[in-house]
Amino acid sequence: ETGVTQSPTHLIKTRGQQVTLRCSSQSGHNTVSWYQQALGQGPQFIFQYYREEENGRGNFPPRFSGLQFPNYSSELNVNALELDDSALYLCASSYLDNPTGGGSLVYTQYFGPGTRLTVL
Amino acid sequence: QKEVEQDPGPLSVPEGAIVSLNCTYSNSAFQYFMWYRQYSRKGPELLMYTYSSGNKEDGRFTAQVDKSSKYISLFIRDSQPSDSATYLCAMMTFNKFYFGSGTKLNVKP
Numbered sequence: 001e002t003g004v005t006q007s008p009t010h011l012i013k014t015r016g017q018q019v020t021l022r023c024s025s026q027s028g029h030n031t032v033s034w035y036q037q038a039l040g041q042g043p044q045f046i047f048q049y050y051r052e053e054e055n056g057r058g059n060f061p062p063r064f065s066g067l068q069f070p071n072y073s074s075e076l077n078v079n080a081l082e083l084d085d086s087a088l089y090l091c092a093s094s095y096l097d098n099p100t101g102g103g104s105l106v107y108t109q110y111f112g113p114g115t116r117l118t119v120l
Numbered sequence: 121q122k123e124v125e126q127d128p129g130p131l132s133v134p135e136g137a138i139v140s141l142n143c144t145y146s147n148s149a150f151q152y153f154m155w156y157r158q159y160s161r162k163g164p165e166l167l168m169y170t171y172s173s174g175n176k177e178d179g180r181f182t183a184q185v186d187k188s189s190k191y192i193s194l195f196i197r198d199s200q201p202s203d204s205a206t207y208l209c210a211m212m213t214f215n216k217f218y219f220g221s222g223t224k225l226n227v228k229p
Contacts, residue, residue, distance in 0.1 A: 055215065112163050114162075
């Protein structure tokens, strides 16, 4: 086990609704990244938070937003759900020495089991 | 064109076979190269990483990077049924990870 937990495990929503997914980081980690993994695809980077600030974003629209809390747990919020948002959402916690130093990110990044979101 | 291309397979081999998994990429800015393994209903787990061209070995696994050809490989020796999983290549630059679509491997007893 990685020590990274996510809730809920599964979620079913309807188009247009809003959803909040939660992630609890591994102890000692200060960075969390969120990914979307569609069926049969690799994870796609949504955004990263370092010490409660957004520290990088992939090609996702603003209706995907996030928060990182002082205890380094995190939330992913998705507004105005679309059918194509159906996917496995993964969070990964890691440790960064500084916001631009990527080396430690590579070997300290641990993924949670994911939340399976279905949009009907 | 995707930044990282990976043959989705599936790949089916007998136990004990040598497995070769490959990815190509287009972005010269990629600094780190990784291989992840993902079992069904689990998150990816890091197998190996490297930041330079050449080979890196860890037990039955060897990662190979050729930056001039923008090509990376993972070799698995003496494959076991427990190696059956989806293997994802990934690359990183400026704290952003780019994953391939994954190759599903089945090792038959």
